[in-house]
Amino acid sequence: MNRKELLTIAETWFSDQGWEPFPFQKQSWNAFLSGKHGLLNAPTGSGKTYALWFPVVLNYIKNNPDYKKNHPKGLKAIWITPLRALSQEIKQAAERVAQDLGTQLTVGIRSGDTSQKERAAQKRKMPDLLITTPESLQLLLASKGYDKTFKDCSAIIIDEWHELLGTKRGVQIELALSRLKAITSTMRIWGISATIGNLEQAKEVLLGYNTPALENSVLIRANLKKKIVVKSIIPKEMETFPWRGHLGIHLLDDVIPIIKNSRTTLLFTNTRSQCEIWFQRILEKYPEFAGEMAMHHGSINKETRLWVESAIRNETLKAVVCTSSLDLGVDFAPVETIVQIGGPKGVARFLQRAGRSGHQPGKVSLIYFLPTHAIELIEASALQKAVKQNAVEDRIPHLNSFDVLIQYLVTLAVSDGFYPKEIFEEVRQTFCFQMLTEDQWGWVLNFITLGSQSLQTYDEYKRVEVEEDGKFKVNNRGVAMRHRLQIGTIVGDAALTVKYQTGGYIGTIEEFFISKLTRGDVFTFAGRNLEFIRIKNMQVHVRNSTKKTNRVPSWSGGRMTFSAQMSELLREELYRVSSEAAGETLPLSKELKALAPVFERQRRESIIPGPGQFLSETFKTREGYHHIFYPFEGRFVHEAMGSLLAYRISLLFPVTFSIAFNDYGFELLSDQPVDMQEVIDNNLFSSEYLKQDLQKSLNATEMARRKFRDIAVIAGLVFTGYPNKMIKMKHLQSNSQLLFDVFRDYEADNMLFQQAFVETFEHQLEEGRLHLAMERIQSQDIVWKACKKATPFSFPIITDRLREKLSSEKLADRIKKMTAILLKK
Incomplete structure (x- = not known):
């Protein structure tokens, strides 16, 4: 069959459903059938599964003209998904096409939820399409004769690539692809991604650094103009002193009419605990929702999650309170309305959630934003702007994740073994390890065979043996079993x-x-x-x-933090408010107008900073002297900046601080006054000596020690235990700390030890963002205000610190008293 005839098969199927394929779907079919690799940028609910499953089927028909009678065995395509919840949807769509076209193609799922019996059956006879997770793909690479399993595989599709990019699971995929490319030269690699800022780079990470696949690739954009309507739930009474912590429950009565007026509503919370609380409170106050409302988050059992997903599809549920467990592609055509409870912290996450409603091509997506405290209305205003501008964050890929590389090499050694020269060339073609040197490679090989310099006397760290012909192989069954149990890069609390x-x-x-x-x-x-x-x-x-x-x-x-994009949008909205005060006529959103009482009080006590200004406030209470700073850069940057400034001030004055921070700013609390103007004049925000001062201020060694636990688990230095007999987290922590101390004292050039510091600075403290923020503040006019009492902007930060010490009831009482004092004339 020629390509035109093949495409006619797909178009006929679409017209039989009463549909017409989108241009991006046809582009994907054409590109795939002409042998190209690529990245498809398409929103949820736009038909992306059909865009990439169809060409796999058409390619199979082309290679098997007698496909209706003859069905060659073996794996023909792999579909990687980051979330188990997506697997069922993809399976249904794929099976529908395969059956309608009479291909006899089978579809199977392999994930953490797959039973041992089913896995054994798959081992005997692989399905034609395997839907799996990054971890399960690695487990397949750890099984003997994996090259035979993958040799006829014509395609691998990585779904939701934007979710994997910038994580160690993404690095796992990069390494697995480097091996699969070598096994099967005809395999096409495709990714599917929602909109991110760096799509071209996302494609490069997927296809490898300077590889033939990258040269023969395309980036296809769906360009479907989806209309998103954002409506803010504005409190009838605006708190002048907003505080974080009541989780938005005070607006519960405003949410009920929204639920009642919609067929199905998803209420997105940012945390699982918030999800549990909202579910309970709605049922307590509105018991009539019993049986019509459910909850969905990652810690609830699989059966319940699947029941909830199918109940949404069947429209038997009125509302579901959920977390990011329903963020991604589960296909819910009937969902009419989304409610986002609290700031989503990032534009991409907000757009993803908005897209869950009107989840069909051409439909309008409706999302309500419910602020958990008044200042979050500024976030709502910023998100309105982001939706109009389609401003989305970049995802920053990992570089030199040696712990993942070590795990991967042991995986290959557990299955059929590997020859270092051959694998080195493959690994160097990944984006993550493009700069890998011969010396670093030698260190990694020594590490898996000898257990690094300072551990050579302990046999338990000598996992891989070098055979006579130079092959690296795991021959110990116990080592192989422990390794298979621990494959993966998600390290959480037990x-x-x-x-x-x-x-x-x-x-x-x-x-x-x-x-x-x-x-x-x-x-x-x-x-x-x-x-x-x-x-x-x-x-x-x-x-x-x-x-x-x-x-x-x-x-x-x-605990999530603002993205850089979200921080910038938030500052721009505040500058609008300050410009209005200066007599400029920039139009204000209804959210900003609703905050008039808060802004008025803020101006009375202090100022609202303008584009060229950075605000710092001080005031005294019975707790001590409060020094508040407002970079509006997100909690991770504020944690680092707060510690840095506390350290620099202590060099000028003998003073100690306790630090509190949220997404808007941070507080340094001292028991004695500090001349803040003198401190600011001493080049407080200089970006010079940033790294050295950070290391001294933050006890970076302690943070790196905690980070090292995860690295040690991924690299297999510490064993997490057998099923139903897991090692307690505190024991894991002490085991990894012991190793950390050994490396610090005897082997400071150990690459895993060094990686702990790199990750602490780059990922946890966001050193790059901190550097840019310091440079921005340094170039602004730093306005220091000595205030008589707490200001509306400072209030959420102060109450955040109190929460760490008080129970929720005591905190609420304390805040009522504080507010009453502050509102006294």
Whole structure:
């Protein structure tokens, strides 16, 4: 069959459904069939699965003219998805096409949820299309004879590439692709990405550095102008002193009419604990929603999650309170409305969530923004602007992740073994390891065979043997088994399963939360009040309780920070407000107009900084002397900047500070006054000696020590344990700390030890952003205001610090008293 005939098959199928293919779908089919690799930039709900599954099927038909009778065995395509929740959708769409065209092609899923029986069946007979995760792909590379499994694979498609880019899971994919390209020369590599700022670079990371695949590639943009309508829920009474912490619950009554007027509503929260609280509060106040409302987050069991997803599709649920577990591509045509509770911290995440409603080509997406405190209305205004300008963040790829490289090489050694010369050339073609030197490669090989310089006397670190012909191979079955159990780059707190004492699995919870509970304590999880009984074999035994409780699990991944793009948009909105005060007539959004009482009070006590200004405030309370700074750069940058300034001030005056920070600014609290003008005049915001001062100010060694735990787990230096017998996180921490101290004292040039510091500065403290922020502030007019009392801008930062010390009820009482004092004339 020629290409025209093949394309006619696809177009006929589309017209049979009453559809017409989009230009981007046809472009993808043509590019794939002409042997090209590529990246498809398309929004959720635009038909991207058909854009890339169809050409795989058409290519199969072309190579097998007798396809209706003859069906050659073996894997023909792999579809990588970062979230298990997406697998079912892709499977249904792929099976529909395969069956309608009479191809006999089979589709299988392989992820953490796949049973042992199903995996064994797949090993005997692979499906034609395998939908899997980055971790499961690595596990396939760890099985003997993997080259035979992949030899006839014609395509690998990486879905939601923007989610993997800039993570170590993305590095895993880069390395796996470098091997697959060598096994099967006919394989086409395609990625699917939502809009990000650096799409060209995203394609380069996917296809490799200076590779033939990159030279023979295309970037296809869907260019579907999707209309997104953003509506802010503006409180009827505006707090003059906004505080973070009531999670938006005070606006619950404003959300109910939205739910009632829509067929289905998704309420997105930023954290799992916030999700649990909102679900409980709605049911407490509006019990009529029982049975019509559900909850969805990553720690709830698989069966419940799948039930919720299918109930949304069948329109049997009125509302679902969820987290980012429903951010990505699950195909929900019936969802009419989205409510975003609290600032999403990034433009891309907000657009992704908005796209969950009107999730069909040509439909309008409607998203409501519910502020959890008044100042978040500035974020709402900034997001309105971002939607108009289509301003989206870059995703920054990782470089030299040696822990992932070590894990990958042991994976190859566990399966069929590898020859270093051959694999070095492949690894060097990845974006992450394009600068890998011969010396670094030699160090990595020594590390997996001898366990590095300072660990050579311990046999447990000698995992890989060098055979006579120079092949690197794992021959010890125990080493191989432990390695397979630990493949992956997501290192979190140990997850414990939550079960009823009588049986019945509820979900997973992190160890650090459970470790604080004693027998009889009641907590809310998966929408139920549960009484804690005991921990046994990594299981939390519970029973239902009728007691009320305010204790909700928190998960360590719960704190997000502003992206650079979001920070800039936020500052621009504030500059509008200050320009208005200066008599310029820049139009204000309704969100900014609603904040008039807050801005008026802020001006009375201090100022609203303009484009050329940076604001710093000081005032005294019974707690001490508060020094507040407002870079509007996100909590990670503020944590670093706060520590840096505290260190620099302490060089001028003998003073100690406690530090509090949020996304808008940070506070240095001291027990004695500081002449802030003198400090500012001493070049406080200089970007010179930034790294040296940061290392001294932050106890960077302590932060690197914590970061090293994850690196040690990924590199296989510490073993996390067997299923149902996991090693406690505190023991993991102490094991990795011991190694960290050994390397620090005896082997400071150890590449994993050095990587811990690089990651601390580049990823945790965002050193690059901090440097740019310091340069920006240095060029501005630094306005220091000595205030009589707390200002509206400072209030959320002060209350954030109090939250660390007080329970939620005591905090609410304390804040009421503080507000009453501040509002006195």
